Amino acid sequence: MDNLTALLEGFSTVLHPVYLLYALFGVFVGTAVGVLPGIGPAMAIALLLPLTYSLEPTAALIVFAGIYYGGMYGGSTTSILLNTPGESASIVTAIEGNRMARAGRGAAALATAAIGSFVAGTLATVALTFLAPVVARWAVRLGEPDYFALMVVAFVTVGALLGSSVPRGLAALALGLFLGLVGTDTLTGQQRFTFGVPNLADGIDVVVVAVGLFAVGEAVYVGSRMRHGPVHVIPVEKGWRTWMKRDDWRRSWKPWLRGAAIGFPVGTIPAGGADVATFLSYASERRLAGPRRKEFGKGAIEGVAGPEAANNAAASGVLVPLLTLGLPTTATAAIIIVAFQSYGIRPGPLLLQSESALVWALIASLYVGNLMLVVLNLPLVGMWVKVLRIPRHYLYAGILLFGALGSYALNFSPVDVLLLVLIGLVGFFMRRYGYPVAPLVVGMILGPMAEDRLRRSLAISQGDLTYLVTSPFAATAYAAIVLLLVAGLWLRRRERAAEVPQEQSPETP
Amino acid sequence: MSTPGAPGAPGHEGGPTAAATPPRRRWGELVLAGVIAALGVYVLLAAGGITVPGSTNTLGPRAFPYLVGALLVAVGAALVVLVLTGRAGQEEGGEDVDPTVRTDWLSVALLVAALVVHVFAINVVGWPFAAAILFAGAAVVLGARPWWRAALAGLVLGLLVQVVFGGLLGLSLPPGPLLEGVPFLRG
Numbered sequence: 001m002d003n004l005t006a007l008l009e010g011f012s013t014v015l016h017p018v019y020l021l022y023a024l025f026g027v028f029v030g031t032a033v034g035v036l037p038g039i040g041p042a043m044a045i046a047l048l049l050p051l052t053y054s055l056e057p058t059a060a061l062i063v064f065a066g067i068y069y070g071g072m073y074g075g076s077t078t079s080i081l082l083n084t085p086g087e088s089a090s091i092v093t094a095i096e097g098n099r100m101a102r103a104g105r106g107a108a109a110l111a112t113a114a115i116g117s118f119v120a121g122t123l124a125t126v127a128l129t130f131l132a133p134v135v136a137r138w139a140v141r142l143g144e145p146d147y148f149a150l151m152v153v154a155f156v157t158v159g160a161l162l163g164s165s166v167p168r169g170l171a172a173l174a175l176g177l178f179l180g181l182v183g184t185d186t187l188t189g190q191q192r193f194t195f196g197v198p199n200l201a202d203g204i205d206v207v208v209v210a211v212g213l214f215a216v217g218e219a220v221y222v223g224s225r226m227r228h229g230p231v232h233v234i235p236v237e238k239g240w241r242t243w244m245k246r247d248d249w250r251r252s253w254k255p256w257l258r259g260a261a262i263g264f265p266v267g268t269i270p271a272g273g274a275d276v277a278t279f280l281s282y283a284s285e286r287r288l289a290g291p292r293r294k295e296f297g298k299g300a301i302e303g304v305a306g307p308e309a310a311n312n313a314a315a316s317g318v319l320v321p322l323l324t325l326g327l328p329t330t331a332t333a334a335i336i337i338v339a340f341q342s343y344g345i346r347p348g349p350l351l352l353q354s355e356s357a358l359v360w361a362l363i364a365s366l367y368v369g370n371l372m373l374v375v376l377n378l379p380l381v382g383m384w385v386k387v388l389r390i391p392r393h394y395l396y397a398g399i400l401l402f403g404a405l406g407s408y409a410l411n412f413s414p415v416d417v418l419l420l421v422l423i424g425l426v427g428f429f430m431r432r433y434g435y436p437v438a439p440l441v442v443g444m445i446l447g448p449m450a451e452d453r454l455r456r457s458l459a460i461s462q463g464d465l466t467y468l469v470t471s472p473f474a475a476t477a478y479a480a481i482v483l484l485l486v487a488g489l490w491l492r493r494r495e496r497a498a499e500v501p502q503e504q505s506p507e508t509p
Numbered sequence: 510m511s512t513p514g515a516p517g518a519p520g521h522e523g524g525p526t527a528a529a530t531p532p533r534r535r536w537g538e539l540v541l542a543g544v545i546a547a548l549g550v551y552v553l554l555a556a557g558g559i560t561v562p563g564s565t566n567t568l569g570p571r572a573f574p575y576l577v578g579a580l581l582v583a584v585g586a587a588l589v590v591l592v593l594t595g596r597a598g599q600e601e602g603g604e605d606v607d608p609t610v611r612t613d614w615l616s617v618a619l620l621v622a623a624l625v626v627h628v629f630a631i632n633v634v635g636w637p638f639a640a641a642i643l644f645a646g647a648a649v650v651l652g653a654r655p656w657w658r659a660a661l662a663g664l665v666l667g668l669l670v671q672v673v674f675g676g677l678l679g680l681s682l683p684p685g686p687l688l689e690g691v692p693f694l695r696g
Contacts, residue, residue, distance in 0.1 A: 037605055054678045167591060168598055171545050171584040177577045178552060185570040188562050192570060193555065216624070223616045223651055227607035392605050393651035394662065397644045400620070404627060404643060405670060408636070409680050414628045421624045428617065433538045434598025451573040463567040 003133050010360030014062065014368055022059045023365050026066020027372045033067070034074020035384045036395060037082060038222060041071035041315075042332040042438070043214035047402050049207055049339060050409040057343040058358055062365040064339055068332065069121065069369045072274075072315050073377055076113040076308050077384050080106060081234050092282040093311075096296065096303030101234040103299050110236065110381055111243035112252045112301055113308040118374035119253075120260035120309030124316035125366045127264050132352065132363075135324040139349035144457040145468045147325075149477035151450040154270040154329055156481050159439045168435045175426075176443025179204050186448070187455060199415050206338045208407045209444055210331075212420045213437045215403035217427020219396040224428070226392065233388045236381055243378065252305040255285050259309025266310075267317020270329040274314040276491065281310035283494060316366065323347055323359060326449070331438035334445040538592050546585025552578030619650040635685010636675070640667035 013019060029051070033044040048067055052060035080097035093113065100109040142150075159173035160166045182193045183203025194200040244252070259281045266277040285306040286296045296303055321327040326348040328334040340347055345355055352359055377384075407420040430437055454468075461467030469475055556574035623646030630639035644663035645656070653659040675682040684691065 050674065050680065051678070053680060165598060167584050167587045170580070171542075171588060174549070174577060174580040174584055175545070178548065178581065181552075181574055181577060185559075188570050190560050190562070190570045192559055192574065193552070219647070220617055220620050221601065222605045223620050223647075224612045224614070225606050225608075225610050226613075226616070226651060227605050228652060391653070393648045393653040393659070396605075396651055397647035397653070397659075397663075398666070400624065400647050401640055401644045401666065401670075404624065405640070405674070405682075408631065409674070409682070412681055412683075414631050417628045417631070418625070421621060421628065424624070425621065429537070429541055431601040432612065433541050434600050435541075447573075447577075454573070455568045458567040 003129060006356060006360045007129055007364060009357065010362075010364035011367075013058065013357065013361040014364040019059065019062055019361075019365070020368070022055075022062045023066050023368050024372055026063035027070040027073075027369050027376065028066075029063075030067035030070020031074040031077075031373065031377065031384070032070075032387055034071035035077050035387045036074075036390070037078055037388065038218055038395075039071075039399070040075060040214075040332075041068060042210070042330075042335055042441070043218065044071040044074075045332060045335045045339070046207065046210040046214055047399070047406060049211075049335075049342075050402075050406045052339070053342075053409060057345065058361050060339070060343065061358065061362045064336065065362055065365045066369045066372075068315065068336065069312070069366065069373060071332075072312055073114065073117055073373050074384070076117070076311070077110060077377075077381070078388065080109050080113065080304070081236070081385065081388060082232075092278050092307045093304055095282075096300050098234075099297070099299035100301065100304065101236070105299065105301075106234055106236040107243050107381070108245070108248050108301060109299075109304050111378060112248060112305045114374055114377045115244070116252060116256040116259065116305045116309040117312040118370055119256045120263060121312040121316060121370040121373075122367065123257075123260040124264040124267070124313035125363065125370065128316050128319055128366070129363055131268070131320055132324055132359075135320060136349045136352045139324050142325075142349070142473060143471060144453050144460060145471055146473040146477070148450060148453040148457055148468065149474035150270070150325065150327055151446050151453065153477050153481055153484070154327060154442065154446055155450070157270045157484060158329065158442045160485070165434060168433075169439050172430065172435050172437060173439040173443040176440035176445075177447040179209060179440070180444040180447030186452060199413070204419065204444075205407070205410055205416065206334070206441070206444055207410055208416055208420050209423050210335050210338070210441050211403045211406050212423030213427035213430070213440060214331075215399050215406075216420060216424025217431055217437065219399045219403075220424055220428040221431040222392075222396055224432070231389050231392070233385055236385065248301055251301050255281070255302045255306035256309040258284060258288075259306040259311075260313040262306075263310030263313030263315075264317040267314030268320040270321065270327065274311045274318075274330070277310040277314035277317075278307040279491070281306040319366075323351060324349055326351075328442060328445055331441045334441045337445055535592055535597060538597055539589065542585055542588035542592055544585075546582050546589065549578045549581025549583075549585055552581060616650055620647055623647050623650065631683065633685075635688060636682040637664075637667035637671040637688070638685055640670060 014023065029048060030044060033039055033048065034041060039047070045064065045067055052063055055063065076093050076097070079094035080101050082098075097109040097113065100106060155173060159169045178193075180203075182200055184191055184194075184201055191201060262281045262284065263274070263277040266280065267274065282303055285300075285302045286293060289296060289300065289302060292300060292302070318330055318333050321329055322333045322336060324347075326337070326346060328337045337347060345351070345358070403420065403424075404417050407416045408414065410416050427437055430440075457468055458465070469478060552574055556571050556578060559571050559574065561569040561571060623643050626646065627639050627643035630642055633639075641660065641663035644666055645660040648659040648663070649656050671682055671684060674680045675684065
């Protein structure tokens with residue numbers, strides 16, 4: 001009951017007209033940027049950070065919530081209407097949604113994605129509302145070694161389980177850990193790896209790294225092998241009557257619910273966030289399709305409805321460890337933590353008490369943002385299609401410009417922009433040679449936190465290493481890592497198996 | 510082409526790119542893996558030079574750098590071995606990436622040049638014009654024609670951002686000597 005009162009207070013904040021406008025602005029900008037090809041939610045938030053530098057915390061977090069959900073929505077439009085997927089979470093949607101669009105059922109695909117995202121997003125936000133306080137209450141009792149164990153779990157899942165190559169993921173993670181080391185050691189005040197440069201004494205700003213890797217690295221990489229010529233966007237039939245027929249509803253509602261049920265739990269555990277959730281949902285829809293299984297790979301609506309619902313439910317699930325443990329499990333979450341930190345807010349078990357009004361306003365804005373998205377998105381499809389047609393040279397030039405603006409606006413120092421260019425080059429080479437960039441961002445944020453926990457643990461135990469594993473929770477976490485590694489390898493094999501229908505399906509004549 | 514039915518034969522003479530790319534790409538990838546390992550060695554060596562204050566009782570400021578350095582060396586070495594045994598990385602795809610073309614290094618260099626010029630132009634000509642240089646430069650490198658339309662778009666965008674972010678949102682972007690006196694551009 002306590003939660004409900006707090007949530008209602010959150011709503012009373014968010015429903016204030018000014019905040020409603022901020023929420024509307026957030027979802028609108030988030031969707032517009034998310035629709036842009038090549039820009040996932042992580043990049044959207046990193047690029048739009050400067051927008052909020054001058055806002056007060058509540059307004060900024062409401063805008064962020066909008067951008068976060070909007071970016072997720074926008075990605076599905078891109079993958080349905082363009083030939084190739086944008087953010088990784090939408091890849092399975094691209095298989096079925098793109099086939100549906102080519103078969104002239106693009107509007108139905110967009111509608112089931114949007115309504116499914118709304119249904120699952122709302123269900124997951126309800127789950128978040130009830131789960132977050134419980135987890136926070138439990139997390140207060142966790143000790144330093146328990147937190148360290150949690151972070152090790154996050155390192156292993158983000159570094160080793162995501163992406164196509166384990167050593168490349170670990171390399172990206174290690175690079176991120178190194179960048180996290182640069183600066184002044186918090187416990188002893190010693191400078192580490194600053195090369196005597198005064199600008200580096202405070203450490204490298206995560207915003208510069210995130211924008212450099214996601215925006216500059218991506219723009220330069222695309223520039224190196226640009227697809228020239230006109231952009232092919234699949235046309236969508238007009239009029240709301242074409243959105244979803246009775247049969248589409250009948251075939252969609254169960255996948256929506258199943259997607260929410262799969263997505264939320266997967267999002268809450270450090271297991272890779274939305275990617276894994278969408279894939280699991282796709283695989284289960286395919287298995288449950290019965291006689292319709294042969295439609296998969298040729299445009300089965302279940303294959304859009306389920307994964308899209310799972311995607312958005314996972315996006316809410318990710319907020320549970322983020323808000324209650326301060327543990328980012330995806331690159332997007334890592335950047336949200338940075339946004340929190342820029343307001344002096346430290347996510348963790350005490351956040352719900354110390355910043356109660358703010359957190360509940362954020363959660364309330366998730367409900368509001370979800371509703372706005374479903375209302376906005378379907379009628380505005382025509383506009384998003386126009387956004388998709390932006391000439392690519394202007395698109396990537398604009399991405400570079402806003403990336404440069406974001407890092408310049410941090411300290412109003414050109415040195416940050418120069419650092420941005422350097423990190424952008426690193427991002428370019430990582431993309432070119434198949435290194436995932438997300439583990440780098442997560443490693444950079446989590447590295448200093450993990451070091452802090454480790455050293456505090458050993459200070460408590462006076463150097464006794466067994467203290468790290470003797471608490472029941474930590475022991476369970478390390479056992480879970482072993483399980484996760486086994487499960488991850490199994491999942492990857494399944495993923496390869498799921499890719500087969502896409503290759504086998506005949507080309508549309 | 511001329512060499513019939515020899516799978517994996519290095520066909521460099523402008524043949525199908527799919528066959529020609531792996532042997533070319535491996536060098537850069539090898540260098541990157543080597544750089545990662547070398548960075549690890551550097552971290553291990555430099556970590557020994559971090560001052561440890563006398564008050565530190567258990568794990569000092571050196572321990573975590575040693576761990577990170579060891580991880581870098583290990584994965585760097587593993588990647589060198591992987592690349593040498595022919596298991597190259599799979600480059601990232603994307604909507605606007607053409608998988609059939611080779612890397613256009615000139616474009617990469619020119620994009621980086623546009624960014625670097627932007628960095629040094631901010632304090633000389635002011636943010637809006639430096640932004641225009643970056644936008645127009647990058648757009649032309651990426652294929653915007655005619656160039657003056659890109660330049661015009663860059664100028665409009667630069668001024669627009671200056672007005673919205675500098676004037677309305679209050680970021681102190683320097684308007685530069687040309688626009689010094691204009692009140693609504695002030696950060």
